[in-house]
Amino acid sequence: MNYQTPRGTYDILPEDMDKWHDVERVIREETQLYRYNEIRTPYFESTNVFARENDSSDMVNKEMYTFNMGDGSYTLRPEGTAGVIRAFDQHKLYGSMEMPGRFYYMGAMFRHERPQKGRQRQFTQFGVENIGAKSPELDAETIALGCDIVKKMGISSVKVCINTLGDDASREAYREALKKHFAPHLDELCGDCHRRYEQNPLRILDCKVDHDLDCLKNAPKLSDYLNEESRTYFDRVLKALDALGIPYEIDERLVRGLDYYTHTVFEVVSTRPESGAQATIFAGGRYDHFVEYYGGPEMSGIGFAIGLERLISLAEEEGHNFGETAPLDAYVIGLGDVSDSVLQVTQQLRHEGLCAEGNLVPRSLKSQFKSADRKKADFIIIMGEDEVKNGTLNIKKSSEKEQKTIKQDELIETIHAWEGK
C-alpha cells in the first residue's frame, strides 16, 4: 500500500516554511501600506458562481473540480475574483463601505491541469480587487502594488506588459472587424480557434499554434477600433505609470484568459529563462460588468492575482534572503532521572521570553550536546541528579569553553549578564 499526495498537490514541509512565512509577511505589510482589507471566501462555491455563461476560457470549461452533493453542484474555486465579487454583492457592501472597496485574499485555488514547473493543481494565490471605482490612476496604483511586492521579494528581472481591451462599444466594433477578417481564413485556423471565433474572437490573436499565419499577422488591430473615451482612458493609465516610474511594454496581443475583462489588462512576467513556460508572476485587469453579473449595481472594478509558488520560486532563483527561524537561546541537557527538573527550567526560560528546548527522553550526553549544536543553541544548560538535589545547574555558552555552576534561581540573571559581556 502506497500513500502519497494526489497529483499536482504537495506538502509544504517545516523546512520550507520560512519562505512561506516570509512571502506572507511581505504581502500583509504591503497591503497594509495600501490599506487593503482582507476577505476570506469559501474554498468552494455553487458551480454557477464560476461557470459563467459564454465564457470561453479553459479554466472555466474544462479545469474545474466540480462535484454534486445531492442538494446541488459545487466547485472548488479556480480563482479568487468571482468569490470576492459574489460576496461584495451578497452582503451589499456597496451600500456600507466607501468606494472603492479594497480587498485582498490569499489562499488555495484548484485547477485540474497537467502539473509542471510553476503549475500545480492546488496552488496558492494572493490577489486584490478594487471594486466600485473607475479611474486610470487606480489601475496604475493596482499594478504598482504588485510591482512593490515583487520587488520586496528581491525579484528584479520582470517586465510589465499592458494592453487595453477598450469599452464595450470599441470591443464590439473590433469583434465584428475580426470576424469579418477571419471568416475567409477559417479553415487555416486550429480547432480551438474555431471555438474562439464564435465565443471570443479576440483570443484567436494569442493562439500559439497558428502564429505564422499571414491572416494573423495582418489582422486588424484593436487600437484602430478604440473610441475616443477608451483611448483617453488607456493613455491616462500609461501616463500614471510613467509618473510612478514603472516601465512597461504595450502588447497588443495581450487579451487575457478570462472573458470578463474590459479596458486595462496587464501581465507581469519574469524575464529569467529558468522560469520556463510559466513566466507570468501576476496578471489581472479591469472588469466593467462583473459586479452587476452577480446581482449588484453597475460598478467597475480592477484586480490582479499572484501565484505564490511562482513568486517564491523566482525569489529563490534571484537569491532572495528569506528570513530564518531564530536559533535557540538555550538547550537544557538532563542526565539521569531529571526530566521533570529539565522541563521546569525550560519553562522558566520560556516564560522569561527566551526560546528554549529541553531534553525529555533518556539519551547519551554526547547526543544531547549534538542536539544543542544542531539547534544552534546559544547557551547550554546541564543538569544531573546531583545538581537537582542541590538546586544548582551548570551553564555554558556554546561558543566558549568556560562553564559555571550556579543556583537555579540565578539562571536568568546569569544569562543576561553573560550576554551583555
Added chain:
RNA sequence: GCGGUUGUGGUGAAGUUGGUUAACACACUGGAUUGUGGCUCCAGCACUCGUGGGUUCGAGUCCCAUCAAUCGCCCCA
C-alpha cells in the same frame, strides 16, 4: 488532453553484453570518552532497486501496464 525524459537507502548517487553477498560519499545511531559537544577513529544502517504483471535456469538491468516527478505543447497565476 498530447509529446519527451526520469524513478536504486534519510540524501546525493555507482551498478559493465541480464549471472550468485546492491559500490562510494554525506546524514543518522552506538562506542572509543559509563557527566561535557563541534576533530579523529571503529562499528551499525537497502531480505531489495516507484508499483503490478511478463520473458528467462536467473531481472536493478529486457518487455508491457500503471503511478509519480520533470520538461515542452495547450492553458494559466
